[in-house]
Amino acid sequence: MNNRLEEIRKQRGIKQEELAAALEVSRQTIGSLENGRYNPSILLAFKIARFFGLSIEEIFIYEEDGKV
Amino acid sequence: MNNRLEEIRKQRGIKQEELAAALEVSRQTIGSLENGRYNPSILLAFKIARFFGLSIEEIFIYEEDGKV
DNA sequence: CAATAATGGAAAGCAAGCTTTACATCATAC
DNA sequence: GTATGATGTAAAGCTTGCTTTCCATTATTG
Numbered sequence: 001m002n003n004r005l006e007e008i009r010k011q012r013g014i015k016q017e018e019l020a021a022a023l024e025v026s027r028q029t030i031g032s033l034e035n036g037r038y039n040p041s042i043l044l045a046f047k048i049a050r051f052f053g054l055s056i057e058e059i060f061i062y063e064e065d066g067k068v
Numbered sequence: 069m070n071n072r073l074e075e076i077r078k079q080r081g082i083k084q085e086e087l088a089a090a091l092e093v094s095r096q097t098i099g100s101l102e103n104g105r106y107n108p109s110i111l112l113a114f115k116i117a118r119f120f121g122l123s124i125e126e127i128f129i130y131e132e133d134g135k136v
Numbered sequence: 137c138a139a140t141a142a143t144g145g146a147a148a149g150c151a152a153g154c155t156t157t158a159c160a161t162c163a164t165a166c
Numbered sequence: 167g168t169a170t171g172a173t174g175t176a177a178a179g180c181t182t183g184c185t186t187t188c189c190a191t192t193a194t195t196g
Binding site for chain 3: 083084085095096099100102103105109
Binding site: 001039040041042043045046050055056057060062 | 118
């Protein structure tokens with residue numbers, strides 16, 4: 001799973017910390033997602049998508065093979 | 069999080085066990101999702117959506133409040 | 137009724153997501 | 167150069183997702 005989180009966040013000119021606060025998660029969680037340390041839960045994915053007004057599929061890129 | 073998994077699966081006339089096999093998860097996982105015992109990981113959500121040719125949002129319903 | 141098929145659901149255990157704490161790095165500004 | 171702000175990253179610990187195993191329930195069918 002890849003994601004366009006950092007790209008989209010920067011487009012909107014907001015900081016990791018601000019995004020984290022808006023989503024009610026820790027800053028480290030945002031950093032970990034942006035740097036691919038793990039995938040979001042589906043709940044967090046929904047929150048992120050809703051925050052940016054996008055669909056989950058527009059932000060998170062699932063590649064059949066790439067596995068976990 | 070609610071989901072339309074059971075509904076969609078039955079529309080297609082397939083059994084929990086068949087769906088589980090197609091998605092490479094256990095039958096219990098499918099049953100647990102259908103009966104709301106837990107939410108899927110985002111990877112499983114993608115697999116399910118892709119299997120049915122739908123978007124994640126068409127299958128899993130996120131309600132702002134309803135919490136976890 | 138007995139047998140089989142499909143589903144429900146619990147328990148234990150491992151894996152993954154998230155938190156808090158803590159420290160390092162990098163850039164910018166003064 | 168030092169201070170400050172933003173980000174990277176790691177460790178320990180809790181919670182949630184998923185597996186395997188096991189048994190119960192509810193059709194349906196012979």
